[in-house]
Amino acid sequence: MTSEHLATLIGQFPRKPAYRGLRQALQELIGTGRIPLGTRLPSERAISQALAVSRNTVTRVYTDLVAAGFATARQGAGTFAAVPDDRRRAHEHSLRSLAGVHASEDAIDLNCAATVAIPGIASAYERALERLPRYLGSDGHRPTGLPTLRALIAQIYARRGLPTDPEQIMVTSGALAGTAVVARALSRPGDRAMIESPVYPNVIEALRLGGARLVASPMGDALGEEGWDLDGIEATLRQTRPHLAYLIPDFQNPTGFLMRDDQRARYAAALQATRTTAVVDESLQAIALTDADMPLPFAAHAPGAITIGSVSKLLWSGLRVGWIRAPHDLIDRLIKARLQFDLGTALFDQLVVIELLDDSEVIAMRRAQLRQRRNALAQAIGERLPEWRFRLPDGGMTLWLQLPRGSATQLAVNLETVGVHVPPGPMFSVEGGNDQWLRIPYVRPEEELIEAVRRIADFCSRAPAGASGRRDGSRAVIL
Numbered sequence: 373m374t375s376e377h378l379a380t381l382i383g384q385f386p387r388k389p390a391y392r393g394l395r396q397a398l399q400e401l402i403g404t405g406r407i408p409l410g411t412r413l414p415s416e417r418a419i420s421q422a423l424a425v426s427r428n429t430v431t432r433v434y435t436d437l438v439a440a441g442f443a444t445a446r447q448g449a450g451t452f453a454a455v456p457d458d459r460r461r462a463h464e465h466s467l468r469s470l471a472g473v474h475a476s477e478d479a480i481d482l483n484c485a486a487t488v489a490i491p492g493i494a495s496a497y498e499r500a501l502e503r504l505p506r507y508l509g510s511d512g513h514r515p516t517g518l519p520t521l522r523a524l525i526a527q528i529y530a531r532r533g534l535p536t537d538p539e540q541i542m543v544t545s546g547a548l549a550g551t552a553v554v555a556r557a558l559s560r561p562g563d564r565a566m567i568e569s570p571v572y573p574n575v576i577e578a579l580r581l582g583g584a585r586l587v588a589s590p591m592g593d594a595l596g597e598e599g600w601d602l603d604g605i606e607a608t609l610r611q612t613r614p615h616l617a618y619l620i621p622d623f624q625n626p627t628g629f630l631m632r633d634d635q636r637a638r639y640a641a642a643l644q645a646t647r648t649t650a651v652v653d654e655s656l657q658a659i660a661l662t663d664a665d666m667p668l669p670f671a672a673h674a675p676g677a678i679t680i681g682s683v684s685k686l687l688w689s690g691l692r693v694g695w696i697r698a699p700h701d702l703i704d705r706l707i708k709a710r711l712q713f714d715l716g717t718a719l720f721d722q723l724v725v726i727e728l729l730d731d732s733e734v735i736a737m738r739r740a741q742l743r744q745r746r747n748a749l750a751q752a753i754g755e756r757l758p759e760w761r762f763r764l765p766d767g768g769m770t771l772w773l774q775l776p777r778g779s780a781t782q783l784a785v786n787l788e789t790v791g792v793h794v795p796p797g798p799m800f801s802v803e804g805g806n807d808q809w810l811r812i813p814y815v816r817p818e819e820e821l822i823e824a825v826r827r828i829a830d831f832c833s834r835a836p837a838g839a840s841g842r843r844d845g846s847r848a849v850i851l
């Protein structure tokens with residue numbers, strides 16, 4: 373990056389003192405992704421000339437950025453944009469939490485939109501164990517999944533208005549693994565894949581697996597009612613003619629929007645015009661929190677679409693069971709791609725899923741629990757953070773919140789000092805941006821959600837607009 377380009381990005385910044393203004397500006401540009409990770413920053417000399425600040429000021433700013441984790445210095449090579457370990461994309465964070473790396477005992481971790489297991493799961497495991505012996509005489513090798521589960525999934529699609537042959541279903545080890553299989557099978561290096569932005573972060577890397585270049589299709593106004601900017605999507609499709617288009621029409625993560633049938637029909641027609649295959653992630657489809665009729669599955673409007681499903685949200689993420697539903701002519705390619713790294717999904721977990729997937733009582737329980745938590749979180753935010761704006765979603769697991777001012781990246785860093793871990797908007801962005809937004813999942817118990825909001829509100833009342841934090845090792849301190 374040239375010093376002129378950087379100076380344009382920075383624009384005006386508070387110069388009293390220049391050191392603090394410049395550091396804050398750079399940290400925000402890196403945190404929001406406007407300076408992409410790994411970018412080599414201009415030399416100290418060049419930037420001091422371009423911005424008319426002293427060389428000492430720049431040296432101090434670069435040293436501080438490195439200490440805070442927003443840059444790395446490589447001897448003889450220069451200074452490169454980075455993000456602190458715990459601000460990396462969500463999948464890295466979740467791996468770290470699985471490894472037991474937590475800031476403090478009473479920290480509230482709102483990074484993950486996943487709940488504890490559904491009540492009654494232990495007895496489903498017991499019932500599955502009783503059915504296990506009849507499978508033990510086989511070699512257990514079923515790359516497309518247990519026939520009973522494939523048939524059950526097909527039956528549920530048919531009930532939703534999408535006739536499905538069990539042969540069209542391949543059971544996978546979760547929706548993310550399913551997305552990775554699709555990317556591997558259907559994209560070649562240099563192809564383009566269109567992806568919503570903001571979006572569930574882990575699919576960003578999964579979609580790149582086949583070598584595709586990602587093209588972002590921005591969602592519409594997150595506080596409005598339309599959800600998808602279909603004019604923008606049509607234009608992006610025409611201009612970039614992507615091979616694949618990844619979308620989450622059912623309670624989009626993170627915004628929570630549900631795509632209406634008329635929107636699905638229009639979107640599907642646009643995809644057909646550019647011969648783009650839809651990759652439809654229905655991970656959150658079952659998490660409807662109102663009694664309104666659900667629209668038809670996207671694939672009912674777009675017969676060539678590939679649909680991905682999962683039990684993670686409805687039952688438990690620990691099961692690691694999902695599936696792909698694809699047109700007959702694509703299934704073989706998908707199986708071949710899957711066999712490159714995985715011979716199938718654990719048979720026992722599939723038996724547990726058979727017990728629960730179509731259990732209306734289980735589904736009603738999950739919905740009631742999440743509805744209550746959504747309402748408690750929304751009420752707490754309305755009372756304690758009245759300037760924060762959001763649209764109450766009709767389903768899914770997350771509130772997407774707009775801050776009245778300041779940077780969400782900065783706030784997220786600072787909130788760690790009060791024991792709240794929350795992912796800022798840029799984590800959900802393909803190309804940076806969305807730094808006025810935060811995602812809070814309503815998956816934790818109500819008291820915990822209310823306590824998290826209390827901590828956030830107390831922090832914001834003590835350190836309103838422009839509060840800045842400095843990370844000092846693994847601890848952030850407020851300046």
Ligand SMILES: Cc1ncc(COP(=O)(O)O)c(C=O)c1O
Pocket residue numbers: 485545546547548549572620625653655656681682683684689693694
């Ligand atoms: C839209 C979306 N897709 C995929 C996943 C991952 O699902 P799984 O646990 O089935 O891999 C999630 C989980 O957060 C999600 O929200």
